[in-house]
Amino acid sequence: MERLSMQGISKAFGGIAALRGATFSARAGEVHALMGENGAGKSTLMKILSGAYHHDGGDIRIDGTPVGIHTPQDAISRGVSVIYQEFSLARHLTVAENILLDRLGRQRLIDHRALEMRAAELLAEMGFPEIDPRGTVGDLPVAFQQVVEICKALSRECSILVLDEPTAVLTTYEAEKLFALVGRLRARGVCIIYISHRLDEVFALCDRVTVLKDGATVGTWPVAELDHERLTNLMIGRELSDFFPSREAQIGPIILELNQLMLAPGAPALDLAVRRGEVLGIGGLVGAGRTEVLRAIFGADPIADGKILLRGQPFRPHNPGDAVRAGIGLVPEDRKQQGVLLDLPILTNALMTPVNPHLWRLGLLRDRRERKAVRNLSQSLRLKAASLDVEAGTLSGGNQQKVALMKWLVSGCEVLLLDEPTRGVDVGAKVEIYRVINELAAQGTAVVMVSSEMLELIGMCDRVLVMHAGAIAGELAGASLTEENIIELAMGREHVH
Amino acid sequence: MSTETANLQPAEQRRRGMIALAWLIKYNIYVMLLTLIVASSLLSEHFLTVQNVFNLLRQLAPLALVSLGMLLVILTGGIDLSVGSVAAIGGMAIAMTMPAMPIEGAGALVFCVLAATACGVVLGAVNGVLVAGFGMASFVATLAMMTMARGIAYMLSNGQPVRFPRELPTAQILTAFGAKGVPGIGLPWPVVGALVIVLLFTFLLRRSSWGRLTVATGSNETAVRLAGLPVARYKFLAYTICGGLSALAGILVTARTAVGTPVTGAGLELDAIAACVIGGALLSGGKGSVINTMVGVLILGLIGNIMNLMSVPAYPQQIIKGAIIILAVLLQGVGAAARQRV
Ligand SMILES: Nc1ncnc2c1ncn2[C@@H]1O[C@H](COP(=O)(O)OP(=O)(O)OP(=O)(O)O)[C@@H](O)[C@H]1O
Ligand SMILES: [Mg+2]
Numbered sequence: 095m096e097r098l099s100m101q102g103i104s105k106a107f108g109g110i111a112a113l114r115g116a117t118f119s120a121r122a123g124e125v126h127a128l129m130g131e132n133g134a135g136k137s138t139l140m141k142i143l144s145g146a147y148h149h150d151g152g153d154i155r156i157d158g159t160p161v162g163i164h165t166p167q168d169a170i171s172r173g174v175s176v177i178y179q180e181f182s183l184a185r186h187l188t189v190a191e192n193i194l195l196d197r198l199g200r201q202r203l204i205d206h207r208a209l210e211m212r213a214a215e216l217l218a219e220m221g222f223p224e225i226d227p228r229g230t231v232g233d234l235p236v237a238f239q240q241v242v243e244i245c246k247a248l249s250r251e252c253s254i255l256v257l258d259e260p261t262a263v264l265t266t267y268e269a270e271k272l273f274a275l276v277g278r279l280r281a282r283g284v285c286i287i288y289i290s291h292r293l294d295e296v297f298a299l300c301d302r303v304t305v306l307k308d309g310a311t312v313g314t315w316p317v318a319e320l321d322h323e324r325l326t327n328l329m330i331g332r333e334l335s336d337f338f339p340s341r342e343a344q345i346g347p348i349i350l351e352l353n354q355l356m357l358a359p360g361a362p363a364l365d366l367a368v369r370r371g372e373v374l375g376i377g378g379l380v381g382a383g384r385t386e387v388l389r390a391i392f393g394a395d396p397i398a399d400g401k402i403l404l405r406g407q408p409f410r411p412h413n414p415g416d417a418v419r420a421g422i423g424l425v426p427e428d429r430k431q432q433g434v435l436l437d438l439p440i441l442t443n444a445l446m447t448p449v450n451p452h453l454w455r456l457g458l459l460r461d462r463r464e465r466k467a468v469r470n471l472s473q474s475l476r477l478k479a480a481s482l483d484v485e486a487g488t489l490s491g492g493n494q495q496k497v498a499l500m501k502w503l504v505s506g507c508e509v510l511l512l513d514e515p516t517r518g519v520d521v522g523a524k525v526e527i528y529r530v531i532n533e534l535a536a537q538g539t540a541v542v543m544v545s546s547e548m549l550e551l552i553g554m555c556d557r558v559l560v561m562h563a564g565a566i567a568g569e570l571a572g573a574s575l576t577e578e579n580i581i582e583l584a585m586g587r588e589h590v591h
Numbered sequence: 592m593s594t595e596t597a598n599l600q601p602a603e604q605r606r607r608g609m610i611a612l613a614w615l616i617k618y619n620i621y622v623m624l625l626t627l628i629v630a631s632s633l634l635s636e637h638f639l640t641v642q643n644v645f646n647l648l649r650q651l652a653p654l655a656l657v658s659l660g661m662l663l664v665i666l667t668g669g670i671d672l673s674v675g676s677v678a679a680i681g682g683m684a685i686a687m688t689m690p691a692m693p694i695e696g697a698g699a700l701v702f703c704v705l706a707a708t709a710c711g712v713v714l715g716a717v718n719g720v721l722v723a724g725f726g727m728a729s730f731v732a733t734l735a736m737m738t739m740a741r742g743i744a745y746m747l748s749n750g751q752p753v754r755f756p757r758e759l760p761t762a763q764i765l766t767a768f769g770a771k772g773v774p775g776i777g778l779p780w781p782v783v784g785a786l787v788i789v790l791l792f793t794f795l796l797r798r799s800s801w802g803r804l805t806v807a808t809g810s811n812e813t814a815v816r817l818a819g820l821p822v823a824r825y826k827f828l829a830y831t832i833c834g835g836l837s838a839l840a841g842i843l844v845t846a847r848t849a850v851g852t853p854v855t856g857a858g859l860e861l862d863a864i865a866a867c868v869i870g871g872a873l874l875s876g877g878k879g880s881v882i883n884t885m886v887g888v889l890i891l892g893l894i895g896n897i898m899n900l901m902s903v904p905a906y907p908q909q910i911i912k913g914a915i916i917i918l919a920v921l922l923q924g925v926g927a928a929a930r931q932r933v
Contacts, residue, residue, distance in 0.1 A: 146817055167819035182817050184810035186877035191803055196818035198800040198807075206798075 095158065097122040097285040098143075098254055103152035104309075105138055107488065110480045112138045113309040115152070120302075122253070125276060125286045127296045127317070129329055130306035131520040132492025133478035136289050137179050139306070140256045144176040145169040156254070170196060175252035177243050179259050179289075179491050179518070185232035189213060192231050193245045216245045221271040236263045236428060237380055244272065255279060256287045259491065261295060262518045265380040265546060273299055291492070291520050292547075293322050305329055330522035337521075338553030339528055343535040345556070346370030348406075350391070350422075350509050350540060355400035357386050362565035363400060368509070373531060373541045375555030377548065378584045383564040384544040385427055388511040391542075392424040393417040404509075423502035427513035427544070434498050436487030440479055443486050444468045444500040464504075471500055475526050492519040499527065503534075510534060512543040516550060528554055548577045562586040619922040620869060620886050627890060631897040638900055645772065645779055649847060651892040652781040653678065653840035654862055655885060659792055660715075660833030661863040662884045666796075667829045668809040668876025669722060669729030674837040674863055675856035676740035677711045681838025683744055684710045685765070686753040686851025695760045703761065708838045714740055715834015719827035733830075737860070744853040753851040762849075769846025781843045788836070793881040805829060809876025866891055869919040890919070 099119040105112050113135045120126040128136050141147040143154065145166040154161055156172055163169050169176075183192050190206075190213035191198065198204065213227035222241050225234070231242060240263050247255060257276075261269045276286055276299060288300055296303060297317060305312040305328045312328055320328075349370050354363040364387060368374045376384045389395040391402060393411025402409045404420055411417040414424070434443050445464055468482055475496045479489055486497050495518060502510055515531075516524045531541055531554065545551050551558050557571040560583035567583040570576075615622055632639040657674045664671040684707035692699045714736060721732035747753075755762050772779045796802035807815050808825045816822045837856075845851045869887035872879030894915055898908045 144817070145819075165819065166817050170819045176817075178817070182811065182814040184807040184814050184877065186810040186873075187803065187807055191807070192814075195804075195807065195814065196820060198803055199818070199820040201800045204798050204800055204803060 095122075096120065096155075097157060098287075099155045099158075100139070100143065101153055101155075103139060103142060103154075104150050105135075105142060105147060106150060108480075111309055113142075113149075115310060116306060117311045118304055119314075120254075120285050120287055122285045123280055123283045124301040125280055125288055125299055127300040127303040128287055128289045128306065129296065129303055129325065131330055131478075132496075132518075132523055133490040134306040134329075134520075135309040136306055137258055137490065138309075140176060140258055140287065140289070141178075143169065143254075143256065144174055146176075146178075170250060173251065173253035174256070175247040175250050175254070176256040177247045177258060177260055179262075181239060181243060183231050183239060183243060183246075185230070187231060188227065189217075189225060189229050189231055189234070189242055190227035192242055193217075193227075193249050195246065196250065212249070213245070216249055217241070220245055220248070220275055222268075235381065237265060237268050240264055241268065244275075248275075252284065254285045254287070256289075258289045259291065259518055260288075261290060261292065262491075267379070269295075291518060291524075293325060293521070296325070297322070307331060326521050329520065332522075337525060339525065339532055341373070341532040341535055343371040343373075343532070344538075345372050346538060349404065350542075351403040352387075352391070353401040353403060355387075355390065355402060356398040357383070357390055357395065357564070359398045361398065362563075364566055366559060366566065368540045368542055370508075370538045370540055371535050372557070373535055373543060373555045375551040375558035376542065376544045376561060377546075377551050377558050377580045378561035378567070380546065382561040382584065384561050385513055386564075387561075388424060388513055388542065388544060391417070391509075392422060392511060394424070418505075418507075421508035422511065423505070423507035423509070424511040425498050425502065425513060425515055427517065434486045434494050436494075437485055439483045440472070440477075440486055440489070440497055440500075441465065441468055441482040443497050444471070444482075444504050446501055467504060468500065471503055472496075475500065475530065476523060492523055495519050496523065496527070499530070503530065507539065509540045509542070512541065512545075514545060515543060516545070516547070524550075548580050551575075551580065552577070560584050616922060620871065620883060620890065620919060623919060623922075624886055624890055624893070627893045627897070631893060631900075634897060635900040638897060641777065643896070643900070645777060645782075647892055647896045648782045649779040651888055652779070652785040653843045653856075654859065654866065654892070655785045655789060655888050656836045656840040656843070657856075657859055658863040658866040658884050658888050659789055659881065660836035661860070662867050662870075662872060662879050662881060663792075663805065663829040664729070664833050665864075665867050665872050665874060666806050666809045666876060666879050667826050668812070669826065669829070670733065670864070670874070671715075671718065671830060671833050672730065672733040672860045673714065673718060673736035673740055674833065674840075675859035676737050676744060677714050677834050677837040678841035678844065678856035678859060679744040679853055680714065680740055680747075681707045681711050681841030682845040682855045683747050683753055683841070683851040683853060684838070685842045685845050686755050687747065689761045689765065690755050690759060692761065697764055699761045700764050704839075704842060707842055708835050711838020711841070712831055712835040715831040715837070716827070718834065719830035722830060723823040723826035729830075741853070744855075748851075748853060750853060752853075755849075755851075757849070765846050766849045769843065769849070781846065784843070788839075789881060789885060796881055801825070801828070806877060809878075811877070862891055865916050869916060871923055887919075890915070 096119045101117055102115045103113050104115055116135060116139055118139060130136050138147065142149045145163045145168050148164065154163055161172055190210045193213045193216060194209055210227040217223060217225050220241060225238055225241060231239060240260065244260060260272060264272065280286060290296055300317050302314055302316050303320065304314040346369055348367050350368050352364050352366040354365060356363050378384050386395060390397050393414050393416050409420060465482060477496050478493050486494055499515065516527055519527060535541055543555065552575055557569060558575055559569050560567050560580055562584055563586060567586065570579050637643055657678060661671055661674060685703050688703040688706050692703065718733050718736050721727045722729045768780045773783060804815060804820060805825045808822050812822055841855055844855050866887035867879060867884050869890055870880065870883035872884065894912050898911065
């Protein structure tokens with residue numbers, strides 16, 4: 095007996111179909127993966143299930159009975175809990191209030207003590223007793239915010255749990271805890287729907303997989319019957335010959351150098367050099383200080399001590415504008431808050447740099463020229479969007495990431511800093527992004543890439559620096575660039591050559 | 592050993608300095624309030640007299656109520672520009688209903704107050720429907736209401752102040768309420784009334800689910816909606832309550848001045864917004880506290896009071912007031928920046 099069955103679901107946004115008769119069903123006590131390219135309609139399908147969107151056609155059954163889900167309340171009362179891809183947290187409220195938000199609506203006066211105790215219980219069950227239920231959500235690191243989001247979904251008695259890319263912002267450590275929890279829920283008979291672009295997670299965790307493509311269902315298979323290659327093929331509808339395309343770049347002279355750079359008084363001094371045409375990776379756990387290094391180079395954070403040399407000249411950026419004018423670009427890790435302007439069209443987002451080369455004199459815009467440049471770019475990135483004039487916020491998560499990357503490709507830069515460039519990006523588009531990185535390197539751009547995906551570091555980078563607790567723990571290249579060595583260094587263990 | 596301590600001392604001193612600075616920034620509005628009080632008492636011997644302080648508080652009671660209403664709306668991420676006009680209607684309504692009542696005395700007054708407040712509630716509810724129901728931008732909806740309500744206020748009396756017979760028993764109770772204070776202590780009754788309401792809302796915003804969800808709505812509307820909660824209701828209620836509080840403020844003005852005038856509350860919306868902002872409220876919603884807003888009201892009132900006592904002319908007063916608002920918000924900005932780098 096299927097716990098959930100969705101038949102012939104269709105949904106259009108302003109005349110553009112996001113779902114065309116998609117079919118999906120899942121059983122109690124299974125972890126069911128929902129896979130597909132960016133913009134395939136995975137999140138939309140789950141938002142229909144949760145009552146966040148209305149569907150235009152099709153029917154939904156839970157335990158065989160047709161259910162009309164029109165509002166989030168309908169879905170919650172039928173035991174559907176969703177962890178959304180975009181955070182839906184009230185940043186100014188406490189952890190406890192966020193976790194038990196819907197419970198607040200059912201009381202008149204709040205018993206804060208009881209609320210905090212219940213939240214603490216849920217956090218402990220999830221394996222994070224270190225998160226204070228009284229803390230303000232906005233002050234937590236992103237990974238912990240995600241944990242709060244998960245606890246919020248678990249606070250309700252749920253029989254269907256949807257996780258939309260829950261691990262995108264988690265490190266291995268937190269993800270392991272999540273997987274253990276998912277295992278426990280499965281044993282309790284909860285029907286779990288799991289969306290992720292990380293194939294190995296899907297193979298490790300899931301029982302069956304349903305693939306969506308362009309808003310329609312391709313099919314459902316037991317995971318055991320598939321392998322990486324076949325699943326990729328089903329998702330993107332073509333063979334992926336080489337996952338990490340080869341690069342023909344001439345490694346040139348050093349362009350950027352950090353000399354005993356200290357981010358805070360007393361912090362470890364950092365030394366780093368990157369050459370033209372080189373792709374330098376930075377690995378390590380979340381919180382190891384990788385993002386902070388990029389932000390300091392970009393002038394977004396102050397520097398306590400030490401020097402930055404750009405093209406051999408001392409360079410001291412006071413704000414990101416300085417860095418951009420000096421030819422440095424940054425794609426930040428938190429695209430919702432920092433990477434894209436969700437309310438503005440794609441075109442504006444792509445041209446949002448102080449060094450737009452398509453500007454007319456006096457800073458006037460030249461629409462036709464810009465449009466053409468951006469259109470070419472979006473084609474080469476396989477951006478899935480109705481037009482360049484739609485708001486970036488209406489794009490699927492992975493496509494937003496491509497928009498965040500686009501502005502540096504338009505303006506062109508000599509040093510490109512990438513913070514988790516392929517987070518939430520599907521396998522096909524990842525290869526496109528890798529290809530773009532390679533092209534840039536071939537043109538002589540120096541690329542510094544922070545990534546938590548070790549295979550990506552190994553596949554893409556000439557050299558990898560691994561950070562631990564704010565310091566550079568070691569450098570890996572060539573034959574020593576292996577997963578084991580990265581982990582060793584990232585965990586702070588002594589590296590043996 | 593001696594070199595060590597010599598090395599440590601500056602670092603330790605710096606650390607203490609940082610802590611003191613952080614503390615100053617965190618409690619900047621209290622520091623500002625205290626500074627103003629001390630400065631005022633030094634500048635004028637008339638300032639720290641019971642008479643002056645109570646008068647000042649009596650004059651501030653209407654602003655306190657309006658700022659409270661404004662804070663509720665700001666917490667949801669909106670703004671209400673119509674508060675001043677609605678206050679005028681409240682003040683006119685009570686002045687007009689009292690003589691028209693067939694009965695006289697306390698019972699009649701209660702009825703008139705309820706009726707006048709109801710006028711504000713209705714106008715606030717119209718704002719609420721426009722914003723929460725039709726999704727209109729709050730700035731636009733309440734701007735329209737601001738001019739409409741002012742127009743109604745003028746039309747009610749052909750632009751004339753509404754006077755009422757002083758000897759009417761109902762009116763006598765009202766004006767006594769406006770002019771007198773608690774026997775023995777002398778704390779003005781309007782202040783007592785405003786204080787009760789302010790404390791009630793402090794409690795509700797902290798402890799009631801309505802209060803927390805109003806804040807949550809301003810912080811992240813989607814989150815509240817996806818939790819299956821009625822976002823529109825919280826917004827609607829904020830504007831409605833704001834309307835009611837504004838009308839009450841108008842009633843207090845009429846009680847104090849013994850006349851209902853259609854010009855009451857002109858520019859009140861700006862003072863109310865200023866009080867919220869000085870109190871640290873975020874205009875984007877989700878953050879703000881009742882107590883701090885009341886401190887904001889006191890700061891605004893003190894600035895005006897001390898300048899009057901020192902007979903600073905009206906026009907420079909406005910400049911100084913604006914400068915102090917900027918200073919207060921700048922200090923907060925420094926505090927926010929110190930806590931969270933860009
Ligand atoms: N609110 C919206 N308004 C307009 N279009 C939308 C909206 N939400 C989604 N879409 C469109 O619907 C399509 C499906 O988007 P959806 O978010 O479901 O993709 P997804 O499969 O979750 O992708 P990803 O892996 O990138 O998260 C996309 O083309 C997207 O642009
Ligand atoms: Mg999605």
